[in-house]
Amino acid sequence: xxxxxxxxxxxxxxxxxxxxxxxxxxxxxxxxxxxxxxxxxxxxxxxxxxxxxxxxxxxxxxxxxxxxxxxxxxxxxxxxxxxxxxxxxxxxxxxxxxxxxxxxxxxxxxxxxxxxxxxxxxxxxxxxxxxxxxxxxxxxxxxxxxxxxxxxxxxxxxxxxxxxxxxxxxxxxxxxxx
Ligand SMILES: NC(=O)c1ccc[n+]([C@@H]2O[C@H](COP(=O)([O-])OP(=O)(O)OC[C@H]3O[C@@H](n4cnc5c(N)ncnc54)[C@H](OP(=O)(O)O)[C@@H]3O)[C@@H](O)[C@H]2O)c1
Numbered sequence: 001x002x003x004x005x006x007x008x009x010x011x012x013x014x015x016x017x018x019x020x021x022x023x024x025x026x027x028x029x030x031x032x033x034x035x036x037x038x039x040x041x042x043x044x045x046x047x048x049x050x051x052x053x054x055x056x057x058x059x060x061x062x063x064x065x066x067x068x069x070x071x072x073x074x075x076x077x078x079x080x081x082x083x084x085x086x087x088x089x090x091x092x093x094x095x096x097x098x099x100x101x102x103x104x105x106x107x108x109x110x111x112x113x114x115x116x117x118x119x120x121x122x123x124x125x126x127x128x129x130x131x132x133x134x135x136x137x138x139x140x141x142x143x144x145x146x147x148x149x150x151x152x153x154x155x156x157x158x159x160x161x162x163x164x165x166x167x168x169x170x171x172x173x174x175x176x177x178x
Contacts, residue, residue: 001130004029004036006054007045010104011069015043015138018107022137033057041065041130044087045099048072051083055090065127066091067134068151069099071158084122084151094126097151098135098142101158103167110139110169115178117169118143120157122150143172 001024005012008028016026027039031050036042037060046054048070055061068084080086088095098121110117119140123131124147135142145154162168171178 001025001133002038002040003027003043003134004034004039004041004058005043005045006033006036006058007043009045011099012043012045014104014107015045015069015099015134018110018138019134024134024137029058031057034059036060036064039064041067041127041134042091043067043069043099045069047074048076048083049074051086052077052090055087061091061093063093064091065094065096065130067096067098067127067131069097070155071100072155073159076155082148082152083155084148088148094124095148095151096121096123096127096131097148097154098123098131099138101154101162102140102169103162106167106169107138113169115171115173116141118172120145120154120172122146122148122154124148141171141173 068087084097119135132142
């Protein structure tokens, strides 16, 4: 898959490395932006307050499938129902919320775990298969919580629950699979 990350820090750069190891062709963009025309999917991994500026600096986004990994730690633009909705207002394509509830500081330890850690995600149908593939190729097991209308719940879970627990992986699994 051809992936462009918008943001190349802990999350954008970290996932780019994992996906490259899995055989994907990944380009990373920083605050200066660039072009995403050739991407099959873009990952949005910038501070929440920079989403609109960052996407305005990237060309080739119209209709592009997007995976939004952002969280609202420094706050959010309340004009939008969720950060994912803010992303969608710029891309006008299918959007997924994923990787926002997984710590980037643990990316280098995913492979050491006894079972694959979970990665919660919510997605429009048009980007669901791509999202599940990229979650698996990063080393996690995808767990769907619903359509993109559940993005705000995932954002609130990450900031309101996960950050209170600390450095953890988690696993949601049916009985018999733990
Ligand atoms: N760190 C985590 O464990 C974690 C986990 C889940 C979700 N998240 C979320 O993922 C997002 C990225 O977090 P991170 O930890 O990867 O941050 P980070 O390491 O600070 O990287 C931020 C990236 O965003 C870019 N950026 C900063 N300001 C920008 C602006 N005004 N316009 C365009 N791009 C800008 C930076 O560009 P340059 O490269 O040019 O400086 C950099 O590549 C945040 O929303 C965060 O809440 C983080």
